[in-house]
Amino acid sequence: MDYKLYETLNRLPGLFAIAATMIFGIIIIFTFIVRIFQFPHLRQKYWQYDNTQSIPTRILKTTVFLLLAAGLLGVISYNVYKMKNDPPKLLVTVERSKEPPSMLVCKSDDMTFITVRYYDSFNSFVNNPKQNLDLSGDFKLFQRESDSSCTFFNSTSSLMTIDNPGGFYLLGFTKILKKVLNGMSGNASIISIYIGDTNNETDWSLPMPQGNKFSDVGFLLASSSGIFQYTETWHKALNGINGITYRGFQINSIGNFEFEGVSVDDNSMQPTIWIGLIAPTTVITQVEKPPLTLADLLSNVGGYLSVWAIFGFLFGVRKANPFGFVSGFIFINQDRAKLRKELDRMKNERSSKLSNLEKGEEDNTTETNGLSNQSAELRNLLAKYYVDMDFYEHAVKTPDV
Structure with missing residues (x-):
């Protein structure tokens, strides 16, 4: 390897980081592709379009996204140009x-x-x-x-x-x-x-x-x-x-x-x-x-990505996913079994509370039904806008993964 490129990539630590990132990215992409073709519910999740925002908001959101994406490409291109063409820095010792x-x-x-x-x-x-x-x-x-x-x-x-x-x-x-x-x-x-x-x-x-x-x-x-x-x-x-x-x-x-x-x-x-x-x-x-090393490039790109917080401020962020990629694509059986175990424990606790309520007055039953309806509405609201419930629905309703 050319010594200038070797220094630009931050020597052995930089080469190790690049190799580890490439291996990790290949594993994630390969796993994602295999799971997409293996499970129909994942294909529906990622291919089905469901947007609760109005058309003007979508247009503005798309415009801002394209502007920020163009800015990101510009920052990366500018830094790569500096890495290749700028004169080297001088350190005096x-x-x-x-x-x-x-x-x-x-x-x-x-x-x-x-x-x-x-x-x-x-x-x-x-x-x-x-x-x-x-x-x-x-x-x-x-x-x-x-x-x-x-x-x-x-x-x-x-x-x-x-x-x-x-x-x-x-x-x-x-x-x-x-x-x-x-x-x-x-x-x-x-x-x-x-x-x-x-x-x-x-x-x-x-x-x-x-x-x-x-x-x-x-x-x-x-x-x-x-x-x-x-x-x-x-x-x-x-x-x-x-x-x-x-x-x-x-x-x-x-x-x-x-x-x-x-x-x-x-x-x-x-x-x-x-x-x-x-x-x-x-x-x-x-x-x-080197005028700009790999660490400098990543630092500059990371600084620019902080601007994307404005995008979340203006249009909100995607629904939270409490399960993550590993539960949905890799350790599906293990996390599914753990989730069902926790649900059974919560169900038993809920049944115990309902048994205690049945011993009380009849007015408590009416209040309990009202609270149950509110809980169902709150759950639907959270699933619609805030929490990604795909793995939950799949783990509960599907007997086989």
Whole structure:
């Protein structure tokens, strides 16, 4: 599944909810169809039209219903359009940096790249310069168009691991004898360092390496020793199978510093130019989120459905069904037996009350008959307008389900 669709559907909980809803809906529809064809009284119930409202009320009711239904379709269509076409939302977080960047180091012809050392922090370098990790073997020669004076450190293929966030990289260069270029002597010592992320969209062979719109490549140009600090940002995009994280870099100069007397090992050959790079301890992460998720869609639709309360206010609601779908379509025998048991109990209680009344005066008999007639009228009124008595009538009058 596409990662953007996966996020839009609220990941595994959303997929589970969709699957459960589909299974539940299929079961209900299948049960309804089977029961409709199995029992004639259900076909009569749902196909027989009985409306106690006047024609003007029916016309107004139908008009309002169609308007609300059109509005519901409009709300669903609008939200689905936003889910598909709106730009993603951005969530900004701060995370710890634990992955080294890739580096491309290029130099002028009068320079030699000597060493690269890594420290846990700048303080570690200051306190004990000899406790470091030598990365010189991880920098490989790199051919960049017509320039063969570059070396490349690929973070994705390096065995380097960082236990603590941040760190300090120290790159050492030394000058060689002056050369005469085109009959002119010069000493143009130029060092260019590019910092970026190695992915399929980053082209390191360009004069100015670059990635896509989310993968900025940091660049510094130096001719003398100095300390620089780079900042890193992550952009987690909504594409690919598991999502893609793009890394962007920017380099800022802290100032020119001289590293006289610095010794990172016991080698007598010491660089004459040092470039220090301070790595950040944290990175700012921009996380793309779907413009509208399945939960948002259901929430918006549910908010619109609350407007349908106006429909019930204007035209009333359907008759109450105290038995429900399960009693009428699924556990018919069980609920029918329970209902008849309750009716028998109520009948016995009523017979007991009538026996007590017969022992009284004759006027009580007349009053009892009047109350019985009123009860019958009330029952007919409730069955006509308020209470769905279909299951009751079926359970009492029909011996077999």
